[in-house]
Amino acid sequence: MTKLPMPDFESLHARHPDVFDRPVSARLATPAMLLGAFGVFVFGLVDLDFSPSRFLSGLHQLGWITLMMIPPDPGSSLLAYLVALGETLSIALLGTTIAAVFALPVALLAAKNIVPSNIFRFPVRRFLDSIRGVDTLIWALVWINVVGLGPFAGVLAIAVSDFGAFGKLFSEAIEAADSKQVEGVRASGGNALHEIRFGLMPQVLPVIAGQVLYFIESNTRSATIIGIVGAGGIGLQLAEQIRVLEWQKVSFLILMILVAVAAIDWISGKLRFAIIGRRAVA
Amino acid sequence: MTTAVTILPSQQLAALNDTYRKAVARKRLRFTIATAIFFAALVVAAIGAEVNLRTFFTYFGNFVSYFDRIFTLENGARVWTDVGEWFWGWHKWSLLLGETILISYVGTLSGAALAFALNFLAAENTAPAPWLRIATKRLMEFCRTVPDIVFALIFVIAFGLGPMAGVLAITIHCVGALGKQYSEIVENIDMKPVEGVRSTGASWISCMRFAVLPQVAAGFASYTLLRFEINVRGASVMGFVGAGGIGQELVVAVRKFYYSDVSAILLMIVVTVFVIDIGTGWIRGRLFGRDRHG
Numbered sequence: 131m132t133k134l135p136m137p138d139f140e141s142l143h144a145r146h147p148d149v150f151d152r153p154v155s156a157r158l159a160t161p162a163m164l165l166g167a168f169g170v171f172v173f174g175l176v177d178l179d180f181s182p183s184r185f186l187s188g189l190h191q192l193g194w195i196t197l198m199m200i201p202p203d204p205g206s207s208l209l210a211y212l213v214a215l216g217e218t219l220s221i222a223l224l225g226t227t228i229a230a231v232f233a234l235p236v237a238l239l240a241a242k243n244i245v246p247s248n249i250f251r252f253p254v255r256r257f258l259d260s261i262r263g264v265d266t267l268i269w270a271l272v273w274i275n276v277v278g279l280g281p282f283a284g285v286l287a288i289a290v291s292d293f294g295a296f297g298k299l300f301s302e303a304i305e306a307a308d309s310k311q312v313e314g315v316r317a318s319g320g321n322a323l324h325e326i327r328f329g330l331m332p333q334v335l336p337v338i339a340g341q342v343l344y345f346i347e348s349n350t351r352s353a354t355i356i357g358i359v360g361a362g363g364i365g366l367q368l369a370e371q372i373r374v375l376e377w378q379k380v381s382f383l384i385l386m387i388l389v390a391v392a393a394i395d396w397i398s399g400k401l402r403f404a405i406i407g408r409r410a411v412a
Numbered sequence: 413m414t415t416a417v418t419i420l421p422s423q424q425l426a427a428l429n430d431t432y433r434k435a436v437a438r439k440r441l442r443f444t445i446a447t448a449i450f451f452a453a454l455v456v457a458a459i460g461a462e463v464n465l466r467t468f469f470t471y472f473g474n475f476v477s478y479f480d481r482i483f484t485l486e487n488g489a490r491v492w493t494d495v496g497e498w499f500w501g502w503h504k505w506s507l508l509l510g511e512t513i514l515i516s517y518v519g520t521l522s523g524a525a526l527a528f529a530l531n532f533l534a535a536e537n538t539a540p541a542p543w544l545r546i547a548t549k550r551l552m553e554f555c556r557t558v559p560d561i562v563f564a565l566i567f568v569i570a571f572g573l574g575p576m577a578g579v580l581a582i583t584i585h586c587v588g589a590l591g592k593q594y595s596e597i598v599e600n601i602d603m604k605p606v607e608g609v610r611s612t613g614a615s616w617i618s619c620m621r622f623a624v625l626p627q628v629a630a631g632f633a634s635y636t637l638l639r640f641e642i643n644v645r646g647a648s649v650m651g652f653v654g655a656g657g658i659g660q661e662l663v664v665a666v667r668k669f670y671y672s673d674v675s676a677i678l679l680m681i682v683v684t685v686f687v688i689d690i691g692t693g694w695i696r697g698r699l700f701g702r703d704r705h706g
Contacts, residue, residue: 167521170517171517171518171521171522173514174514174515174517174518175518177511177514178511178514178515178518178574178575178576178579178656179574179575179576180576180579184571184572184576185571185576188567188570188571188572188576189570191569191570191571192566192567192570192571195566195569195570216460217460217461219457219460220456220457220458220459220460220461221457221461223453223454223457224454224457224458224461224463227454259686260682263645263681263682263685263686264678264681264682265645265646265648265649267561267649267652268648268649268662268678268681271662271663271666271667272475272478272666273475275474275478275666276471276472276474276475276478277467277468277471277474278467278471280462281460281461281462282461282462282463282464282467282468284461285461285463286468351557351559352559354559354562355559355561355562358561358565358652358653359652359663362461362462365562368562368565369565369653372565372566372569375569380566384558384562387557387558388554388557388558391557392557
């Protein structure tokens with residue numbers, strides 16, 4: 131067996147000084163950051179009243195709760211739960227559609243290639259950002275004050291909070307559109323509206339449709355929880371059953387939510403594929 | 413300058429036009445049917461969700477005037493005329509906001525740690541055994557499909573009222589969401605370094621540590637920061653179910669019609685979310701910048 135010659139450390143050292151002699155600050159930066167992050171974590175645990183005994187007794191409780199959840203059983207209210215689930219799906223579909231319809235014109239105003247002036251675009255963007263900064267549940271609370279308890283408040287809450295998200299996403303889609311087609315329409319004598327309708331919309335609509343479908347899916351999830359504050363749907367039933375400790379019904383409701391979300395997921399996946407496929411053909 | 417446009421003979425034109433119309437007609441028919449189905453679904457949904465346009469229009473004024481009211485102090489003046497009175501509880505609220513951020517931080521970090529431990533088992537290219545991969549994937553799916561606030565509701569009963577329930581709820585949700593994103597990053601790595609390390613006889617753990625981790629660390633950090641930002645928003649409503657943070661104060665203010673408090677707390681939440689948003693964006697830029705320069 132041949133032996134490799136011993137490396138010449140001196141010359142290696144001279145050739146790669148930055149590998150062998152990193153400054154102390156650079157060498158300590160990562161451990162210091164990790165230590166800082168861990169310090170804040172420990173402070174958080176102390177500040178938020180974490181204690182091992184509380185954690186263990188809680189886990190014990192949680193174990194009991196899980197045992198009591200088996201088997202899932204709707205009791206005599208299966209029909210009511212199905213109606214509530216239908217309500218949740220309706221909230222998601224309507225809320226997302228309303229948001230998309232209102233967000234499209236606003237997104238045009240927030241897109242750089244439609245409105246070049248920064249003075250006008252900036253407030254629109256900040257407005258959309260502040261709508262997005264407020265959680266759907268908070269919007270639900272506000273709408274309950276306005277239209278009363280019930281699923282309608284939920285629809286409006288989803289519509290408003292999605293409006294902010296869609297405004298941003300749509301305007302990004304519009305900014306990413308190819309400007310050549312718009313120029314083509316302009317060259318053949320089209321006015322600004324024609325440019326948007328025939329140059330821009332055919333490019334952005336499939337993207338937008340995909341995003342809307344994705345949001346219907348994720349809003350099914352949000353719509354399940356806005357019931358907790360009283361805005362209708364299956365969340366109302368879920369919060370109620372948790373409060374009265376009917377664990378079998380709780381687990382049944384959670385299963386229903388899981389199945390519904392999986393079903394919507396599958397359908398919207400198929401539809402998204404169909405839309406993108408159609409764009410590829412057309 | 414004029415150019416001659418050649419016009420095809422009419423029979424040829426007719427044939428071309430015919431095929432074009434047929435193609436368009438089929439597309440239009442499909443589009444019309446899809447639209448009709450969509451509108452039918454909307455109508456069914458509208459009935460299901462008890463949409464009542466009359467209530468909406470009668471009370472829409474309320475929505476506008478609600479914003480008018482939350483920007484009015486008890487004495488009828490606009491809130492910004494007396495900021496001290498508007499933010500009378502700023503000390504208490506900032507502490508609660510701090511608690512909210514801390515809930516999100518602790519929840520994200522522990523969730524990230526668990527997701528980090530699990531994701532190598534869930535990624536297709538690094539999973540040690542197929543059954544383990546499927547089990548881990550299902551577990552993560554469950555964790556992320558059940559909304560965090562539902563976990564919070566259950567944990568409040570098991571662990572008692574307070575931020576602990578909120579932290580655990582966020583942790584569980586984070587395991588699901590981050591675990592999926594992490595394992596997707598791992599699935600996209602270059603496998604050659606892994607082969608190299610394995611060829612030296614290294615164990616599975618050494619392969620992960622020396623071949624996979626250096627490739628994915630930056631992506632993991634970026635996704636974790638994004639998740640932290642999302643969780644701050646989520647933690648702001650944890651108080652609705654008694655799981656700590658600013659939400660408790662907000663729900664009390666809304667339910668008891670302390671109008672100016674609502675706007676003050678909402679403003680503080682929005683500003684905090686903005687600051688966190690910008691801060692994490694800056695850190696992400698720094699991380700990726702550093703990696704690019706080696």
